[in-house]
Amino acid sequence: MCYQVTCKTCNKISWGGCGRHVDSVMKNVQESDRCKCQGELPQGGGGGGAPLLGLLIGAFVIYWFFFK
Numbered sequence: 001m002c003y004q005v006t007c008k009t010c011n012k013i014s015w016g017g018c019g020r021h022v023d024s025v026m027k028n029v030q031e032s033d034r035c036k037c038q039g040e041l042p043q044g045g046g047g048g049g050a051p052l053l054g055l056l057i058g059a060f061v062i063y064w065f066f067f068k
Contacts, residue, residue, distance in 0.1 A: 007035035018054065 002017030002025045014035035015025050026034065 004029070007037055009037045010035055012036075 002015050002019065002021035004025055005014050005016045006012070007014045012035040013026070013029045013033050014037075015022050017025075
């Protein structure tokens with residue numbers, strides 16, 4: 001799930017999480033209140049760290065079940 005975060009650079013609203021729920025998280029945030037610091041990159045939290053963690057966990061699970 002995605003969630004609102006405050007950008008540490010500009011103090012505006014951004015998002016963190018998986019990236020699948022950004023529209024619902026940001027729908028009530030005015031355009032002028034949204035963080036624009038990182039352009040097209042996922043914003044908030046770890047700047048996309050959550051999806052990377054999900055990929056690593058997924059790779060481990062696949063390895064565990066199919067190659068162990």
